Each structure stands twice: as C-alpha cells, then as structure tokens.
Amino acid sequence: MAGGGTSPIKDVEVGDEVVATDPQAGLTEAKPVTQLHVNVDSELTDVTVYNARTRASSVVKTTAHHPFWDATADTWVDAAKLAVGHRLLVAHDAQRLEGDNSGAGSGGGGPPADGASASGASASDEVIVLAVDNHTGTQIMRDLTVADTHTYYVIAGTVPVLVHNCGPNDIDPWQVMDRIDEHVIPLHGPGTESAGSKFLPGTTREDIANTVHEGLGRSASGATGNHPHVVDLGRDVGTVTAQGGVTKPTSRVKIWMTDGRLGTIHPTLERP
Secondary structure: OOOOOOOOHHHOOOOOEEEEEEOOOOEEEEEEEEEEEEEEEEEEEEEEEEEOOOOEEEEEEEEOOOEEEEOOOOEEEEHHHOOOOOEEOOOOHHHHHHHHOOHHHHOOOOOOHHHHHHHOOOOOOOEEEEEEEEEEEEEEEEEEEEOOOOEEEEEEOOEEEEEEOOOHHHOOHHHHHHHHHHHHHHHHOOOOOOOOEEEOOOOOHHHHHHHHHHHHHHOOOOOOOEEEEEEEOOOOOEEEEOOOOOEEEEOEEEEEEEOOEEEEEEEEOOOO
C-alpha cells in the first residue's frame, strides 16, 4: 500500500492508495483505487518464482491474461506467456529508476523507499520466473482498477512485483460505442469503400464492441498511456488488403487504448 505495508486484495477499498509505477517513464507514485472487480475465471496460471536472495520459491496464482512487467525483456507479458528464467520487477528498482531517469532499460520499477522497507524488499532481491503452469478451472479472482498509471504490486512470497490492471473492466463502454460509430465502422466496417482492413460481412457495432472486450481480456501489451493490443482470436474476423492489392483473411485484431478510451480496432496481419 502507498503508506507502507501490504493488504490482502479482498480488503482493499475504493479510494485506498496503492503504489503504482510507470516502468517506461521511471515514475512511482501513490494512486487511488477507482474500482474493485470480482470475476469467475476459467483460464488460470500459477507462476512459480524464485527469490535469489532468500533462496525461497513461492507461487503467484493469477489469471492467464494478467500482465506482469518482465524486467528482462522490458515489456508487459501475460502471465501465461512469462518466460522461465526472466526477472520480474521488484521493489528496489523504482529507487534506481527515479535516481537516474533511465526508464525500463534499468529493469523496471517498484515502490518508493518507505514502501520497499515496509514490504520487506531488499536491494538484493531478485525475483526470477521458475515455472509457469497454465490450466483451466473455476476460480473467483479479484482485480483492481488503479487511476492513471493502471499498475499495482502483488506479493510474490515476501517481495512485491509489478502487475498491470489493463483489461476489459478498465474501459468506458459508452465511449467505445461512440468511437465504433464515428471511426471504426466508417473505416473498417463491412462493405466500406475504404481500402485496408475490414471486418467480415455481417459484423455489427455490437460485435465489434464485444471483440474489444474479448481482445482486452485475452491480452494486454504496450505501455501505460497508449496501449496497442494485437490479439489472435482464433477465428476469422476480417480481411486485410496488403501491398500489391492482395487481400488476406485474418484471425487477428489490433486494439488501441488510451486511458480506458478506444482509439481504434481493426483486423491486422501483425502477430501478437
């Protein structure tokens, strides 16, 4: 928590302040919780991590699509896709980032000095991914929406590691529908005269809105602020006319989000 110490996520309330870090900007601040979420999830991931200082391992239970900051790759990575041997962000990194303004290249961020001390994190802590177990089941899971930075820390053993709250619960549904009507349908709707990427014939505005929610639920990538999400939905969603006039079907979409607001969504040939 922002005042030091930790709290079970079930005890966190709207208005409570948590430590939030923008790892690319190298900024750590106290930010308020704006929403609480309780979901029944079926795509689950157990991330086993190893603390090089204490030589102890622990398991973080999460959802498959919950992003963690991979301090080795300097990017957000869904829990299900975390690489064994890569480092996660721990508390002391934020102090180094704020001291040299070096951004994510120094390995990410974490709580400020008082938060790090209260959490038990040490400058020698190094949390490494030991194993990733993806499985299905039925589990009640909790999440937070945090203002502005949209990040917070979860405890891996005794050390806080940085996660992102980006997901379908973070968007403004009315703005999404307005943006679909004003921008997405005219440029990427079925039957539009615009060249480039188009959704399949028969795709409605409601279908596109549902695709936004599905896509954000499956993946979260990019940085705080602008969020480009490239997601493979596993089914045909539209076509893309590439250079040379060749039109190809695709199962992938690209979604641009800015602070919970939809910029655009369209079929893409890019890979996640």
